[in-house]
Amino acid sequence: MDAKDILGIPKTQLPTTQEKKSRPQKEPQRKPDGISREVYALTGGLAPLMPSIDVSQLKKRPPSDEKVYFLSINFLHFGMVNDVLNCCNLYNLKESIPCIQITWQWLPFTNSARKDNLQLYHWVRVVNGVPPTGDYSFAKYNKSVDVVKYTDEEYEKYLTDPMWTKEETDQLFELCERFDLRFIVIADRFPSSRTVEELKDRYYGVSRAILIARAPSPTDVSGHPLVKEVERKRALSMVLSQTKHQERKDAEVLAEAKRITDSRMASRAAEEPEMPVASHVGSESADRAVVLGDTVSPSSNIQLPSATVVPSTSIIADSASTLASLRMLRVYLRTYALEQMVQAASSSAGLRTIKRVEQALQELGVNLKPKVPTKAVCAEHLELRKEILTLLNLQKQLQYKEAEGSSYRDGSYIDMPGTPKRSQRAGDQDRTFVPESINFGGERVGKRDQKRKGPGRLSEAPSSPAHKRPRKKASDL
Amino acid sequence: MEGEIEPVDCASASKPPRLEIPKVPDDSEKPIAIKRLKDVEICVPIVYGTMAFHLGRKASESQSHRWTVYVRGATNEDIGVVIKRVVFQLHPSFNNPTRVVESPPFELQECGWGEFEIAISLFFHSDVCDKPLDLYHHLKLYPEAESGPKSTKKPVVMESYNEIVFPEPAEGFFARVLNHPAVVVPRLPAGFVLPTPVPIDSVHEKGRGDTKNHPLSHWFMNFSEADELLKIASARQQVQAHIIKLRRELNMMNGLPPPPNPASGHDYA
Numbered sequence: 001m002d003a004k005d006i007l008g009i010p011k012t013q014l015p016t017t018q019e020k021k022s023r024p025q026k027e028p029q030r031k032p033d034g035i036s037r038e039v040y041a042l043t044g045g046l047a048p049l050m051p052s053i054d055v056s057q058l059k060k061r062p063p064s065d066e067k068v069y070f071l072s073i074n075f076l077h078f079g080m081v082n083d084v085l086n087c088c089n090l091y092n093l094k095e096s097i098p099c100i101q102i103t104w105q106w107l108p109f110t111n112s113a114r115k116d117n118l119q120l121y122h123w124v125r126v127v128n129g130v131p132p133t134g135d136y137s138f139a140k141y142n143k144s145v146d147v148v149k150y151t152d153e154e155y156e157k158y159l160t161d162p163m164w165t166k167e168e169t170d171q172l173f174e175l176c177e178r179f180d181l182r183f184i185v186i187a188d189r190f191p192s193s194r195t196v197e198e199l200k201d202r203y204y205g206v207s208r209a210i211l212i213a214r215a216p217s218p219t220d221v222s223g224h225p226l227v228k229e230v231e232r233k234r235a236l237s238m239v240l241s242q243t244k245h246q247e248r249k250d251a252e253v254l255a256e257a258k259r260i261t262d263s264r265m266a267s268r269a270a271e272e273p274e275m276p277v278a279s280h281v282g283s284e285s286a287d288r289a290v291v292l293g294d295t296v297s298p299s300s301n302i303q304l305p306s307a308t309v310v311p312s313t314s315i316i317a318d319s320a321s322t323l324a325s326l327r328m329l330r331v332y333l334r335t336y337a338l339e340q341m342v343q344a345a346s347s348s349a350g351l352r353t354i355k356r357v358e359q360a361l362q363e364l365g366v367n368l369k370p371k372v373p374t375k376a377v378c379a380e381h382l383e384l385r386k387e388i389l390t391l392l393n394l395q396k397q398l399q400y401k402e403a404e405g406s407s408y409r410d411g412s413y414i415d416m417p418g419t420p421k422r423s424q425r426a427g428d429q430d431r432t433f434v435p436e437s438i439n440f441g442g443e444r445v446g447k448r449d450q451k452r453k454g455p456g457r458l459s460e461a462p463s464s465p466a467h468k469r470p471r472k473k474a475s476d477l
Numbered sequence: 478m479e480g481e482i483e484p485v486d487c488a489s490a491s492k493p494p495r496l497e498i499p500k501v502p503d504d505s506e507k508p509i510a511i512k513r514l515k516d517v518e519i520c521v522p523i524v525y526g527t528m529a530f531h532l533g534r535k536a537s538e539s540q541s542h543r544w545t546v547y548v549r550g551a552t553n554e555d556i557g558v559v560i561k562r563v564v565f566q567l568h569p570s571f572n573n574p575t576r577v578v579e580s581p582p583f584e585l586q587e588c589g590w591g592e593f594e595i596a597i598s599l600f601f602h603s604d605v606c607d608k609p610l611d612l613y614h615h616l617k618l619y620p621e622a623e624s625g626p627k628s629t630k631k632p633v634v635m636e637s638y639n640e641i642v643f644p645e646p647a648e649g650f651f652a653r654v655l656n657h658p659a660v661v662v663p664r665l666p667a668g669f670v671l672p673t674p675v676p677i678d679s680v681h682e683k684g685r686g687d688t689k690n691h692p693l694s695h696w697f698m699n700f701s702e703a704d705e706l707l708k709i710a711s712a713r714q715q716v717q718a719h720i721i722k723l724r725r726e727l728n729m730m731n732g733l734p735p736p737p738n739p740a741s742g743h744d745y746a
Contacts, residue, residue: 266515266645327644331606334520334640364712372638372700375520380709387716394723401730 007034101128111135113142147177148207158209164202168192176203255317262324269328318344335369338378345386353392360388512648519643519651520661521559522551524700525597526636528693529618532588533629540588542618545693546595547584551638551700554659555686557581559605559641566596581686592616599641602677604649610641632693638700648672659687 107124110117112135124131150159150173155166175186181203187196208226215221222228242250322344326337346354358368366384370377529544536542548563550556563583567574568591576585597612617635640661643650652674654660665671688694 329644330608331601331610331641331643333610333612334642337642360716361712364715366709366712367705370705370709372702372705374522374640374702375518377702377705377709380706380713384709384713384716387713387720391716391720391723394720394727398723398727398730401727405730 102126103129105131107131109136111139113139145176145180147173147181148210149173150206150210154210154213158213159206161202161205163198168194169202169206172199172202173206252317255321258321259324262321262328266324266327318347334373334375334378338370338373338381341378341382342385345382346389349389353389356392357385357388360392361385513645514648514651514665515645517646517651517663517665519646519654521556521641521643521659522638522661523556523641524549524551524636524638524697525612526614526634526698527595527616528632528634528696529616530632531618531629539590541590543586543588544616544618545584545586546597546614546616547582547688548597548599548612549582549584549688549691549697550659551640552658553687553689553691553694553697554657555581556583556659557686558654558657558659559601560599561602562600564598564600564609566598568593582688582691590618592618602650604647604653604675604677606643612637612639632696634696634698636698636700649675653677 103126105124105126106121108119108121109124110119126132152166155169159169160166161169171191172186175189179185179189183196183200183203187194187199190199204226208230211221211224211226212218222231319341322340326332326340346357349357361368361384366381370381525546525548527544527546529542531542532540546565548556548560557580560581560583562577562579565576565578565585567576567587568589570591571587571589578585593616595614595616597614599610599612601607601609614637615635617633620633649672651662652671653676655662655671655674688697691697
């Protein structure tokens with residue numbers, strides 16, 4: 001039982017003719033059964049199923065088209081076109097060209113990746129008597145690491161280290177070269193016991209030192225990862241560990257620098273002919289940012305990576321820079337200017353705070369956006385907003401102070417069931433503290449009241465937790 | 478535009494002779510440097526908006542209102558001194574939705590049934606600014622309250638007040654508008670020398686550009702700076718007083734002793 005039986009093809013269809021020439025003429029006339037038309041066309045003629053291949057025949061004669069389709073036809077039927085093509089290629093059945101001779105020969109070869117001229121043998125596909133040329137196909141995968149090689153002089157000058165002898169360093173580098181920086185292996189083979197980290201440290205330290213030492217100028221190597229990364233990480237950690245005070249100082253310096261560049265740009269622009277500036281304002285501010293980075297870093301002695309965001313800027317700095325950017329515009333609307341200034345003033349405030357400011361404005365009867373935005377009105381409006389912000393901050397400070405005081409006191413009373421820790425209530429953050437009426441008559445800001453929903457109410461009418469006194473409703477203006 | 482002396486023919490005798498402004502022959506190489514006044518702000522208060530009349534019996538499905546969109550000086554003075562032309566961009570369903578008004582009063586009248594946002598672009602004279610300024614206004618046809626029969630006499634008016642600010646005006650512009658009622662110009666220090674003002678190409682010599690006697694002027698809204706200022710000032714006073722109070726309290730609190738105060742024990746009773 002062979003494949004032919006499975007396919008139900010009569011075995012006599014095996015082509016056995018020796019003449020190649022008669023073949024092509026015969027093919028188109030044969031219309032085999034059991035093979036679809038497309039397959040028939042694909043193979044460029046009759047593709048007899050299941051010819052049996054005589055190995056001796058293969059060797060003796062160049063194979064013709066009909067031969068050796070083998071199970072490839074099966075594959076075609078089942079849609080495995082690639083396999084068909086592979087088979088065709090394997091047996092060199094391309095385009096009905098019968099004259100290519102393929103043989104496989106057991107030939108010696110050399111491997112350029114080897115240094116010892118070892119000669120091995122393998123099967124080689126020979127086409128028309130010509131063996132393939134070129135290097136051993138796997139030689140290209142023989143990659144190695146460029147391990148730094150230092151001279152003794154260089155060692156004396158740059159690489160000495162109290163923890164490492166020259167001998168050890170030399171051994172390390174030899175192993176690195178041999179094992180392609182596979183530190184685990186190197187650590188294992190290292191004569192004296194050193195941790196992987198120590199070895200790595202020493203290797204990279206030496207490499208870095210050599211790199212810097214050999215570089216003709218510092219700028220050449222400043223972009224190299226060995227050098228750049230260290231610097232970058234150091235800068236990052238410095239930024240991380242900056243105190244708030246330092247942050248603010250930095251911000252102020254940056255703002256000042258920006259202002260200076262702005263005024264410089266402005267004066268330059270004034271001298272230049274009038275050009276449409278607005279379209280350039282965007283790119284100018286981008287340029288300014290870049291310039292800023294360059295001018296500030298040397299002065300502050302920190303090379304801040306460009307991706308770092310400047311931490312919270314002081315409100316004054318923001319306003320100043322907004323004013324400067326407004327001046328850069330050739331024309332703008334008063335309302336636009338106000339919006340920008342309001343944004344600048346609230347830059348340090350969170351969304352909730354901003355909402356509270358707006359609520360406060362509403363309760364004071366002031367339009368969120370002035371109906372008559374003249375210069376004076378806008379200025380007053382801005383000042384009002386700033387004052388409300390100050391007020392809110394003060395109220396928050398007061399809360400915290402209260403919380404500190406009360407939590408301290410709470411701590412001394414261990415078993416107090418039913419007394420919720422007021423100090424830990426975060427709910428009050430949601431309330432708007434709107435100072436509407438001033439008639440609080442000397443009530444001390446004591447324990448905070450329970451959280452209430454609804455429009456912001458007065459903060460200044462606290463009740464002790466025991467009673468829930470209704471708050472004084474704001475009197476209308 | 479302004480640049481060459483034109484020969485005065487009989488045909489164009491009506492044209493006023495224009496001053497020659499010396500120009501560098503090669504425009505492409507050396508553009509003129511325009512001197513600007515730093516720390517000086519020219520401000521043009523404007524009011525823009527719409528006014529819509531219901532057509533009453535003459536109203537149809539597609540045309541229920543006749544409305545006007547306009548930009549005027551806040552004090553009804555002629556803003557043509559600063560603005561050269563205004564482009565109103567209407568809803569695409571209108572024919573030629575881009576309407577250009579070349580002379581003051583900068584307004585446009587149309588009929589329609591729908592409310593939409595109108596984009597208003599202000600183009601200034603060449604010595605003022607060569608960038609346009611964009612405003613947006615929502616056309617309002619229907620009043621807030623559902624007041625019974627729609628009056629054809631009383632329009633639905635929606636106006637916005639704003640001010641156009643020129644932060645560093647060119648000298649020539651400043652000199653030209655120095656005394657114009659439509660423009661707010663700060664006083665310059667004594668002895669400041671300005672160039673001789675050059676009149677601009679005025680297209681609208683024919684009519685008047687101000688809106689003082691505009692047919693719809695009695696419907697214009699009133700914008701009182703004083704009211705708003707007063708309101709804000711009183712609000713500020715309140716806030717300031719409150720701040721003082723809180724500051725005082727905070728200071729008091731900082732003087733409180735840190736150890737637990739037995740007197741407050743009763744709070745936990």
